[in-house]
Amino acid sequence: MEQPHKVRVKLEHISKSFKNNSKSPNHEVIRDVSFKVYDNEFLVLLGPGRCGKSVLLNIMAGLLTADWGSVSLDGEQIKGPNPQIGMVFQKTGLLPWLTVMENTEFGPKMRGIGKTERQKLAQHFLNLVGLDGYEKNYPYQLSGGMKQRVGIARAYSNEPKLLIMDEPFGALDAQTRYNMQNEILDIAKKEKRTIIFVTNNIEEALLLGDRIILFTSCPAQIKNIYEINLPKPRDSMQKEFLRLRREISDNTDLAL
Amino acid sequence: MRVENQIENGTDSKKSNGLSRMVYLMAPFIGIGIMLILWFSASAANPQAFPNPSAVLLLLYDLLFHPLSGYTLLGHVAISLRRVCIALFFAMLVGIPLGILMGWSRLMRATVGTLFECIRPIPVLAWIPLMIMWFGIGEKAKIIMIFIGALMPIVVNSYTGIKLVSPLYLDVGRMFNASSQSKLLLKIVLPAALPTIFAGIRNATSMSLMVVLAAEMLAAKSGLGFMINRGMEAYNMTLVMSGMVAIGVTGAMLSILTNMIERRICPWNSHTKSE
Numbered sequence: 001m002e003q004p005h006k007v008r009v010k011l012e013h014i015s016k017s018f019k020n021n022s023k024s025p026n027h028e029v030i031r032d033v034s035f036k037v038y039d040n041e042f043l044v045l046l047g048p049g050r051c052g053k054s055v056l057l058n059i060m061a062g063l064l065t066a067d068w069g070s071v072s073l074d075g076e077q078i079k080g081p082n083p084q085i086g087m088v089f090q091k092t093g094l095l096p097w098l099t100v101m102e103n104t105e106f107g108p109k110m111r112g113i114g115k116t117e118r119q120k121l122a123q124h125f126l127n128l129v130g131l132d133g134y135e136k137n138y139p140y141q142l143s144g145g146m147k148q149r150v151g152i153a154r155a156y157s158n159e160p161k162l163l164i165m166d167e168p169f170g171a172l173d174a175q176t177r178y179n180m181q182n183e184i185l186d187i188a189k190k191e192k193r194t195i196i197f198v199t200n201n202i203e204e205a206l207l208l209g210d211r212i213i214l215f216t217s218c219p220a221q222i223k224n225i226y227e228i229n230l231p232k233p234r235d236s237m238q239k240e241f242l243r244l245r246r247e248i249s250d251n252t253d254l255a256l
Numbered sequence: 257m258r259v260e261n262q263i264e265n266g267t268d269s270k271k272s273n274g275l276s277r278m279v280y281l282m283a284p285f286i287g288i289g290i291m292l293i294l295w296f297s298a299s300a301a302n303p304q305a306f307p308n309p310s311a312v313l314l315l316l317y318d319l320l321f322h323p324l325s326g327y328t329l330l331g332h333v334a335i336s337l338r339r340v341c342i343a344l345f346f347a348m349l350v351g352i353p354l355g356i357l358m359g360w361s362r363l364m365r366a367t368v369g370t371l372f373e374c375i376r377p378i379p380v381l382a383w384i385p386l387m388i389m390w391f392g393i394g395e396k397a398k399i400i401m402i403f404i405g406a407l408m409p410i411v412v413n414s415y416t417g418i419k420l421v422s423p424l425y426l427d428v429g430r431m432f433n434a435s436s437q438s439k440l441l442l443k444i445v446l447p448a449a450l451p452t453i454f455a456g457i458r459n460a461t462s463m464s465l466m467v468v469l470a471a472e473m474l475a476a477k478s479g480l481g482f483m484i485n486r487g488m489e490a491y492n493m494t495l496v497m498s499g500m501v502a503i504g505v506t507g508a509m510l511s512i513l514t515n516m517i518e519r520r521i522c523p524w525n526s527h528t529k530s531e
Contacts (some may be wrong), residue, residue: 093425
């Protein structure tokens with residue numbers, strides 16, 4: 001897998017601590033994390049809750065700066081918010097004062113792309129996530145799953161080189177979550193992108209990932225990397241799937 | 257969460273559609289009815305202190321056509337409203353930008369904010385003597401007093417509105433090509449703060465009504481406050497109560513109007529209010 005694929009993202013020795021206050025020692029969240037992300041790969045970052053995965057994502061997205069190490073996208077250092085990176089937020093982060101269409105076209109609009117072109121783009125991705133007909137609705141009129149669909153369409157419409165999804169289905173109920181997992185597989189198949197997907201759910205990781213990077217609990221360190229060579233869509237009852245699930249589960253730290 | 261809510265609401269409204277809807281339609285009239293009954297019985301007991309509601313209504317009707325000290329009822333209403341509107345306009349013109357600057361820039365917060373916190377606790381009515389000293393008892397003094405009263409809630413709400421914008425929205429702006437300060441302010445922070453700013457305008461409107469009455473009762477030849485004051489001087493409680501009813505109606509109209517404007521400007525927010 002490594003040789004024929006181009007490296008898109010490279011993390012080198014990322015470490016990060018937060019200062020709580022002057023008395024207590026610094027709170028270390030990430031310790032010396034390095035990995036590569038390959039072209040058009042669906043990479044899953046798996047780890048127990050609150051283990052610093054979101055912080056790592058924010059560093060990759062340029063929203064936070066690391067204490068140590070560097071992140072590069074296509075050989076270029078990431079220093080600040082980068083429009084080449086699309087983000088799907090766990091809490092959707094839809095702007096409540098904008099309609100579904102306005103939310104979806106927000107990225108290209110801020111980049112100064114003309115109205116017809118950006119709306120065509122946004123419409124394409126809204127159709128892809130199954131939201132045609134909802135363009136004029138406001139976010140408060142949508143269900144949780146639909147909101148996250150808008151979030152996904154918005155990230156794609158920004159035409160990013162790299163898509164980062166931060167536990168996008170974490171706030172959804174089990175049934176909706178299951179549907180959305182199938183849907184994201186479908187979307188990822190139709191629209192090839194390099195995707196980094198964060199979750200704390202082993203089954204979700206196994207259903208979606210080409211590769212899974214397993215993290216320890218705080219401070220986050222890489223514990224293991226799994227290559228998942230099962231064909232998609234995957235059957236969660238299949239023998240190999242269950243074996244991997246057991247293996248990863250046994251290897252996972254308990255979250256506090 | 258929302259889906260659950262919808263389901264709950266759905267069953268709820270199905271069960272109670274007919275009866276409870278009637279009750280909710282009638283409820284406001286029941287409230288007003290009870291007040292009228294109490295009013296009637298009070299005026300039966302002591303007509304001197306509690307003029308009959310019908311007398312008040314008759315006087316209000318009469319005032320529509322026969323001017324009191326130069327103005328009809330609508331004239332007095334219009335004069336009070338004009339003072340309120342001019343003051344509100346300037347309070348928004350000054351207050352919204354000031355509040356936004358205070359919320360956005362730390363330097364502004366440190367300088368103007370501190371000064372503002374010192375002036376804010378002084379009730380508007382405490383300004384009356386100074387206002388009369390400086391500006392006399394004309395229009396200018398009244399409008400400036402209303403302005404001071406209206407300015408406070410507008411500045412405070414604009415400021416808190418900006419401060420309370422969710423950091424998540426700021427991240428969204430940064431990730432989607434609106435990371436410059438001006439774009440963040442215009443495209444993310446301002447719209448996010450708009451409902452809070454509007455709540456400030458609503459508070460300012462009711463504040464303005466209070467101040468305009470106080471100002472008019474102290475020194476004026478026209479306006480609703482003047483009407484009440486004239487009634488007091490002439491020992492005419494019917495006139496006093498007519499003035500009160502007129503204020504109540506005007507205030508209710510104003511709040512309906514601001515609600516309508518708010519729904520127009522922040523349509524995404526109307527659902528929170530209607531529930």
